[in-house]
Amino acid sequence: MHLPEVLEETGMTVTPLRLTGVHKNMKRDVLTLAFLSDSLSGEPAPTDEVTDAVRLARDEVARRVPPMRALRVFDALDQLHPPVRAHDGHRLLGAGVS
Template identity: 40%
Template sequence: MLLCMSTSAQSGRSTPLHSVSVAGAVIRDDGRILVIRRADNGRWELPGGVLELDEAPEAGARREVREETGVDVAVDGLTGVYKNMHRGIVALVFRCRPVGGAETTSAESTHVTWMTPQEIRASMTEAYAIRLLDALSDAAPHVRTHDGTRLLSAV
């Protein structure tokens, strides 16, 4: 991903702009969570992607889940904000519930399935598993930083 640079008129310094992504932690009544195997890197992750400029975050989460999995969702609320400190990507994760559609792969996913929390812990990197595990909690939205694989300590 290419990060754009802007120049501050006051300081003359270039500052990186962040990319904002949205993702849906889709949870069925039986507690299983919707996940995809990404086509580009083969990793298991929750469905999501870049938020479009003219799009509300909740609408973006619904669109991304539908595009990558075929599942239609209702968005119940924000469960976390996650920043990849190396790539400058800020991800907003929303707890969702399935309301229609059917599981199908896409150009971005080679497999779509429902996993238990234990399967998620075993199949995903820490930085992505925590997003789904946080969504199972009733706590206030979590704010976490990571390096793309591991969580980073709070500063």
């Protein structure tokens, strides 16, 4: 986790608590490492790279966030061990993907 990047993109200073998931977008050949973090200071705010930054309740995440990104949030809240997931940007791929 690159902490200056988090501050630049969210307006928040955080400390990472744990890795919560490894997400492989097979269509775009992108690997994302997701972390659960504790907010130390700042509030979510739009930046040059982020058009909207808000705190959302779980049910709002399901309604407002694209499914594969929402899955990262739910993994962070629900899993004790980070899952490794392969997807095409819209749906999970492969049998037995946790």
